[in-house]
Amino acid sequence: xxxxxxxxxxxxxxxxxxxxxxxxxxxxxxxxxxxxxxxxxxxxxxxxxxxxxxxxxxxxxxxxxxxxxxxxxxxxxxxxxxxxxxxxxxxxxxxxxxxxxxxxxxxxxxxxxxxxxxxxxxxxxxxxxxxxxxxxxxxxxxxxxxxxxxxxxxxxxxxxxxxxxxxxxxxxxxxxxxxxxxxxxxxxxxxxxxxxxxxxxxxxxxxxxxxxxxxxxxxxxxxxxxxxxxxxxxxxxxxxxxxxxxxxxxxxxxxxxxx
Amino acid sequence: xxxxxxxxxxxxxxxxxxxxxxxxxxxxxxxxxxxxxxxxxxxxxxxxxxxxxxxxxxxxxxxxxxxxxxxxxxxxxxxxxxxxxxxxxxxxxxxxxxxxxxxxxxxxxxxxxxxxxxxxxxxxxxxxxxxxxxxxxxxxxxxxxxxxxxxxxxxxxxxxxxxxxxxxxxxxxxxxxxxxxxxxxxxxxxxxxxxxxxxxxxxxxxxxxxxxxxxxxxxxxxxxxxxxxxxxxxxxxxxxxxxxxxxxxxxxxxxxxxxxxxxxxxxxxxxxxxxxxxxxxxxxxxxxxxxxxxxxxxxxxxxxxxxxxxxxxxxxxxxxxxxxxxxxxxxxxx
Amino acid sequence: xxxxxxxxxxxxxxxxxxxxxxxxxxxxxxxxxxxxxxxxxxxxxxxxxxxxxxxxxxxxxxxxxxxxxxxxxxxxxxxxxxxxxxxxxxxxxxxxxxxxxxxxxxxxxxxxxxxxxxxxxxxxxxxxxxxxxxxxxxxxxxxxxxxxxxxxxxxxxxxxxxxxxxxxxxxxxxxxxxxxxxxxxxxxxxxxxxxxxxxxxxxxxxxxxxxxxxxxxxxxxxxxxxxxxxxxxxxxxxxxxxxxxxxxx
Numbered sequence: 001x002x003x004x005x006x007x008x009x010x011x012x013x014x015x016x017x018x019x020x021x022x023x024x025x026x027x028x029x030x031x032x033x034x035x036x037x038x039x040x041x042x043x044x045x046x047x048x049x050x051x052x053x054x055x056x057x058x059x060x061x062x063x064x065x066x067x068x069x070x071x072x073x074x075x076x077x078x079x080x081x082x083x084x085x086x087x088x089x090x091x092x093x094x095x096x097x098x099x100x101x102x103x104x105x106x107x108x109x110x111x112x113x114x115x116x117x118x119x120x121x122x123x124x125x126x127x128x129x130x131x132x133x134x135x136x137x138x139x140x141x142x143x144x145x146x147x148x149x150x151x152x153x154x155x156x157x158x159x160x161x162x163x164x165x166x167x168x169x170x171x172x173x174x175x176x177x178x179x180x181x182x183x184x185x186x187x188x189x190x191x192x193x194x195x196x197x198x199x200x201x202x203x204x205x206x207x208x209x210x211x212x213x214x215x216x217x218x219x220x221x222x223x224x225x226x227x228x229x230x231x232x233x234x235x236x237x238x239x240x241x242x243x244x245x246x247x248x249x250x251x252x253x254x255x256x257x258x259x
Numbered sequence: 260x261x262x263x264x265x266x267x268x269x270x271x272x273x274x275x276x277x278x279x280x281x282x283x284x285x286x287x288x289x290x291x292x293x294x295x296x297x298x299x300x301x302x303x304x305x306x307x308x309x310x311x312x313x314x315x316x317x318x319x320x321x322x323x324x325x326x327x328x329x330x331x332x333x334x335x336x337x338x339x340x341x342x343x344x345x346x347x348x349x350x351x352x353x354x355x356x357x358x359x360x361x362x363x364x365x366x367x368x369x370x371x372x373x374x375x376x377x378x379x380x381x382x383x384x385x386x387x388x389x390x391x392x393x394x395x396x397x398x399x400x401x402x403x404x405x406x407x408x409x410x411x412x413x414x415x416x417x418x419x420x421x422x423x424x425x426x427x428x429x430x431x432x433x434x435x436x437x438x439x440x441x442x443x444x445x446x447x448x449x450x451x452x453x454x455x456x457x458x459x460x461x462x463x464x465x466x467x468x469x470x471x472x473x474x475x476x477x478x479x480x481x482x483x484x485x486x487x488x489x490x491x492x493x494x495x496x497x498x499x500x501x502x503x504x505x506x507x508x509x510x511x512x513x514x515x516x517x518x519x520x521x522x523x524x525x526x527x528x529x530x531x532x533x534x535x536x537x538x539x540x541x542x543x544x545x546x547x548x549x550x551x552x553x554x555x556x557x558x559x560x561x562x563x564x565x566x567x568x569x570x571x572x573x574x575x576x577x578x579x580x581x582x583x584x585x586x587x588x589x590x591x592x593x
Numbered sequence: 594x595x596x597x598x599x600x601x602x603x604x605x606x607x608x609x610x611x612x613x614x615x616x617x618x619x620x621x622x623x624x625x626x627x628x629x630x631x632x633x634x635x636x637x638x639x640x641x642x643x644x645x646x647x648x649x650x651x652x653x654x655x656x657x658x659x660x661x662x663x664x665x666x667x668x669x670x671x672x673x674x675x676x677x678x679x680x681x682x683x684x685x686x687x688x689x690x691x692x693x694x695x696x697x698x699x700x701x702x703x704x705x706x707x708x709x710x711x712x713x714x715x716x717x718x719x720x721x722x723x724x725x726x727x728x729x730x731x732x733x734x735x736x737x738x739x740x741x742x743x744x745x746x747x748x749x750x751x752x753x754x755x756x757x758x759x760x761x762x763x764x765x766x767x768x769x770x771x772x773x774x775x776x777x778x779x780x781x782x783x784x785x786x787x788x789x790x791x792x793x794x795x796x797x798x799x800x801x802x803x804x805x806x807x808x809x810x811x812x813x814x815x816x817x818x819x820x821x822x823x824x825x826x827x828x829x830x831x832x833x834x835x836x837x838x839x840x841x842x
Contacts, residue, residue, distance in 0.1 A: 356625075359808045360623070362623075
């Protein structure tokens with residue numbers, strides 16, 4: 001369990017240069033305060049800047065204005081306190097699953113034995129203990145994402161950022177992975193920020209749902225999800241949820257689409 | 260035109276085209292065709308062939324001769340196959356070729372003295388083969404007739420290539436190396452490098468291998484099949500060629516003129532060509548023989564000595580006798 | 594190799610030999626034009642047993658090994674530079690392409706003149722011929738690294754050197770080894786061509802010697818067989834290396 005992980009974004013603005021055209025305002029004045037151990041979902045249609053914010057929080061993109069701090073220390077570049085899971089697993093195809101998961105440890109200079117120790121724990125955490133020696137090509141899409149999540153948690157980050165991690169999975173598998181993510185969260189207590197375009201997923205996972213609108217990307221509303229934990233799939237049929245969903249929908253694009 | 264008539268005209272045209280494209284001349288009005296490979300690019304050293312052709316000596320023998328006047332690395336096998344009727348080759352090639360089963364015979368000597376020589380500046384003080392010991396000798400490479408000639412020359416003085424310093428010039432620049440003093444001596448051709456050296460004002464020495472060991476120089480070769488099937492034509496060719504050679508020995512200008520008529524580019528430096536021709540005529544005859552006498556004659560003793568020498572060089576896997584190599588029917592033997 | 598692979602190689606070889614023999618029989622070629630396979634085989638065995646072939650083969654092998662090492666080394670480095678820097682590519686590629694377009698056969702005598710008739714000129718010629726395919730395949734391979742993987746490595750704060758060793762090289766290996774397959778066979782050509790421009794020893798020299806001085810055509814063919822076997826062996830070395838380094842992906 002970690003005792004840190006307070007992520008605060010203040011007035012983050014990002015504009016992309018477009019040749020022979022006016023700059024695109026991907027993000028304008030984005031502010032968000034994520035508490036320790038909180039699960040926050042960010043939802044919005046394409047171009048609303050949700051992924052852009054995630055990359056700023058991960059230190060991969062510098063904002064034109066504003067800042068992001070983690071436990072009062074600013075994020076100025078890729079940071080070991082932040083774990084990042086991309087939309088695609090982005091595993092190295094020539095390495096085994098185990099070698100992929102310990103990749104960040106290798107880069108950080110961990111010795112062999114410590115890496116092996118940590119690997120055993122991570123494999124257990126995501127349920128891949130049987131697949132440590134397999135190649136990514138031999139795994140299903142879902143298992144590859146599990147490996148990517150394990151990799152992101154390798155250095156025990158305070159914050160785990162996930163950018164539409166399950167969008168490539170079918171709806172049924174997706175639900176199962178949502179529950180697995182919740183289990184993982186309960187075991188590690190890591191602060192989670194997940195970008196998604198699925199309203200049920202956002203509601204199932206999050207304490208709060210940040211709804212964003214595009215052009216320019218900004219926060220339209222923050223909807224609290226008052227459902228008790230631990231969450232379950234049955235929750236999705238409940239009244240609390242449908243009210244939250246309706247509120248989320250109301251703040252999204254007039255079409256009500258999240259993607 | 261009526262369709263039938265079109266068809267008739269078309270088939271007549273087709274027949275004309277086919278007949279017009281029909282291969283080769285037949286031994287009729289033009290004479291027996293003979294393909295002769297000279298093995299090198301047009302040069303005044305082939306004056307006798309140009310003269311015999313121009314003066315009609317071949318035609319008088321009932322021959323229609325076509326010359327292949329180019330460098331041909333495969334001339335010997337081509338002659339052996341009959342793709343070329345006659346060619347030019349020397350003992351260093353004929354002996355291993357016959358030993359390897361190529362069915363050729365040497366018919367007439369063109370170069371009574373081996374034309375590949377060792378030369379250098381007279382100022383080097385080298386006068387005999389023995390003087391080469393310890394000296395730097397430039398060669399194009401350890402192959403070919405010049406390499407064998409060098410080994411024979413050194414052997415005649417009791418030396419081997421290990422007793423001298425061999426410097427290789429794969430680009431055939433050994434002549435320039437001599438002129439620049441990079442080497443003391445080099446292999447070359449009697450009618451080439453020494454001539455060039457002397458014309459540049461430097462006196463040259465020339466070592467002939469046949470002063471010490473007989474090595475049969477280049478001569479006319481043909482396959483046994485050609486000799487059998489075109490015997491009269493071959494005899495006529497040899498006769499006509501030797502006739503032209505005799506005339507050129509007596510009157511070199513005749514050979515020079517015929518050459519320039521055949522290869523006009525050579526007319527740009529008559530003096531040089533005349534010098535080369537003179538040096539060539541020099542090596543047509545045997546050492547010490549009267550110029551113009553005994554042209555074409557085959558030196559059986561020389562061939563025997565060569566077989567012995569080349570066997571020592573491991574170039575004669577299957578033993579051969581002089582009768583396997585030469586056929587003296589077309590010339591007089593000394 | 595699997596049983597069926599061995600069988601198919603054996604069968605195709607047998608067909609090749611049979612067609613050769615047929616051509617000789619039907620064409621009625623004499624020994625000194627096209628020797629039949631059994632004569633070449635006998636001469637091949639004898640040339641090795643007599644120790645005639647060995648020094649020449651070792652010399653050519655040495656030229657190839659050194660030439661390949663130099664050419665591949667340069668190719669890897671320059672290929673990497675070309676992949677990483679647009680400036681390098683703009684400055685250097687015209688010369689590389691021009692060098693590649695000039696036939697080695699034309700350059701060989703010039704190089705023999707500059708570097709002498711010894712080992713050096715053959716190594717240079719070999720290296721030149723090997724350089725281009727490996728430089729290009731390295732450049733292509735390095736460029737083919739997935740941008741997503743590069744970003745992932747960046748997110749874990751990989752240093753330039755770590756990116757090179759853990760990401761770029763493994764990603765580029767299939768392409769690089771593909772280039773090496775081509776390079777190694779070209780190296781054989783380069784060594785032989787280099788020898789033709791002047792040499793004291795070597796399989797290329799032996800071919801010329803057999804053909805033009807000894808008139809031993811079976812030996813010439815036996816030497817060609819040796820050259821072919823050399824090329825095949827070297828190619829297989831790269832294939833095995835590829836299997837071990839690239840593996841399952």
